[in-house]
Amino acid sequence: MLPAAMVPGDRDRKKAVKVLSLLRRAAEVSGWARGGGSDRYLPAKEICRSLSLDPEALYKAIASLRGLGYEIEEDAGRGFRLLSSPDIPYPWELAAGLSTRWLGRTAMFFPEVTSTNEIVLQLAREGAPAGLVVVAERQTAGRGRRGREWLSPAQQGLWFSLLLRPALPPEKIPPLALHTAGAVALTIRELYQLNAEVKWPNDVMIGGRKVCGILMEMRADAGGGRHLVIGIGVNVNMAPGELPPEIEATATSLRLELKQPVCRLPLLQNLLVNLERCYDQFADESKHADLMDLARRLSCTLGREVVVRGTDLAPAGFAGQAVAIEADGSLKVEAASGEVRWFHAGDVSVRPER
Amino acid sequence: MNLREIKELIKMLNGTDIVELNLEKEGFRLSLKKRADGGGHIRETDYPAIGAAAVDAAKSEMTRIPSPVAEGEDDDSNYTTIVAPMVGTFYRAPSPDAPPYVNPGDEVEVGQPLCIIEAMKLMNEIESEVKGRIVEILVENAQPVEYGQPLFIIEPL
Secondary structure, three states: OOOOOEOOOOHHHHHHHHHHHHHHHHHHHHHHHOOOOOOOOEOHHHHHHHHOOOHHHHHHHHHHHHHOOOEEEEEOOOEEEEEEOOOOOOHHHHHOOOOOOOOOOOEEEEEEEOOHHHHHHHHHHOOOOOOOEEEEEEEOOOEOHHHOEOOOOOOOEEEEEEEEOOOOOHHHOOOHHHHHHHHHHHHHHHHHOOOEEEEOOOEEEEOOEEEEEEEEEEEEOOOOOEEEEEEEEEEOOOOOOOOOOOOOOOEOOHHHHHOOOOOHHHHHHHHHHHHHHHHHHHOOHHHHHHHHHHHHHHEOOOOOEEEEEOOOOOOOOEEEEEEEEOOOOOEEEEOOOOOEEEEOOOEEEEOOOO | OOHHHHHHHHHHHHOOOOOEEEEEEOOEEEEEEOOOOOOOOOOHHHHHHHHHOOOOOOOOOOOOOOOOEEEOOHHHOOOEEEEOOOOEEEEOOOOOOOOOOOOOOOEEOOOOEEEEEEEOOEEEEEEOOOOEEEEEEOOOOOEEEOOOOEEEEEEEO
């Protein structure tokens, strides 16, 4: 059973969203016409008339919007006025101003889920379309690699998963981890001028600390194809002291880097635009070399002294210089002894430069 | 194509009945032939021959790569082998503290998950393509696997 989602299709919610857009337009128009002036009220009668609502339905819509975190003031004489909107990526907020063609065109928002990957995997089995995006305010069992927990408290991050149905054969898919991380790093660079980099294979780092983690899960369809669920968690608004102690030394948030809070909605919209471009390119094999060049440019692993640890390696791991990211995405590491190994999996730690 | 990819290709060909492969791609041509004298395997020691291999410019077709489900060989012809569809790390359970997806002797349905192969943090769940009984699991948990490497032997039921 899925928890209750906020999908724009619900009839009452549709009405509420229409009321919201009227209030918002009124606020914007009066703000523009009167220099942020006083009169941003919209009379109840006018709302009812333009949306063909009866007053009872209007009050229901207002109550529902307030419940979602919108601050709406009522003045007996003048009507309603929108004071503020919450920074929550509701689907109707995401849709307004989203310039993607297919990614996020179907979106769902959940106040709380176990893990967004789990929801998308379930919806994928039920035939959900490629491009579906599921956002959660809070994950109670956010998943990292191999059963590791991914901490995802409310308000502080963007926790979302998306669904792809790639036509490429499974062995070609793994580099998408690098490219997804690359698209996230690019977005952070464009929006905030922060030096976001990718630690092989798919962690997005700022100044050596992790700001975004990605988990990709691929499964077979009943129809013979494969679906790919990509879970992305961005640490956005953790304030100083708010990162859990166990990751404080290795993680960061956009807010910590910028020293000011960040609006999540435009971040999500821009992420989806860059991710869509990346996936469009990836669907075309002639563009793979370009994508890999970008991945190399954004890499903070390439050229560095690294230690790779993995289940098949000695506990000390394999130490050497990361000399190449190959066309298949694997990491080529050359040890001081001259021994060369290629890694397709494993945990890489970059040794601090002396 | 680099030396490593060529090595991989050779490894893969050794598991098949293909005796000759010609490949042409953007100004690059490769021709691989297995020895006709019954050896039938390209060995690592044969590497120098690759550079000197006769290249037939007229031929450029790529011989078909076997599909992920290979029929069992010879006297085990009733068995189905599930092979790795990608290079990566083989995991028998969804997470380290979870029980394995399957054990030898288990009966499995079509579509039932058998293992995960991880490559670059992509967790690829591999399902059984037949209804049957697990005869043997050929790879230890958490070991690296190559493309096309046999993972499970299943007796169809």
